[in-house]
Amino acid sequence: MNHSADRSQSTYLTGFVLAVLLTAIPFALVWGGLLVGPAVYAVIAVAAVLQVIVHLVFFLHIDLKSTPVENLFFLVFAAVLIFIMVGGSLWIMMDLHHRMQ
């Protein structure tokens, strides 16, 4: 009992430290103007995706062993829906924007 509680507290703290790092990196880059051009956007995007994964694993305790399979199914289903709808909308609108110029 005590042991699992220790592990759980360290889980939250690990997640917190990782989240702080993954927040500090993009903020520092943008604030300090350390990078320019598309590289900044790439770093922001990668840090955001990594931080979402950190939150899912360390705060929401999603893993492939203990999380019920139906919960994982809906998580993946939502991710696919989001990918199709957001990706599709952006694709169409960027294309339109390009053609209107």
Add this chain to the structure above:
Amino acid sequence: MSAATILEEEQKHALHSREFGFWIYLMTDAVIFALLFASYAVLAKNSAAGPTSKELFDLGRTSVETGLLLVSSLTFGMASIALMHDQKGRVVRWLIVTLLLGLAFLGMELSEFSGMIDKGAGPEVSGFLSAFFTLVGTHGLHVALGSLGIVVMIAQVLTKGLTAPVRSRLTRLGLFWHFLDIVWIGIFSVVYLPGVL
């Protein structure tokens, strides 16, 4: 098997279904936010000769808001750990800390909104600002409802104690609170950071 154990099994089963149902709700909420993000990404540059994101956003404020939400996620985690240990007092104390952090976040966000509206950058000015207020405002509304949820749960822990239904509700509220922090990662990565570049 006695009637009491059967009832207990039945209750466990019912609470498990609610947790699953809540998870489905969170995923649908994620889809709503994703579409608001897509609208914002499409409209972000359309400031209609009004103020642009570069003139309006203040990264200092955004970083403090980000810190408040992130620390509140950690303190809710501490409340969840106290719940595992059956420490009622600690659950309530960590929930109060989380509530204060959530309210501080809301206060900062509301002062940002009213400051923007005073500067003539309200939601009616341009496509960019309509999308901004819809996306960030929807997140703020969720944080306000989450804070209300924390108040209700503090009251329930104090009056009902750590019974099985109260534990289940606290767990679900925790999922909701951590989920809001995930949405905020999207907001600072899509709205604020690219907005000042």
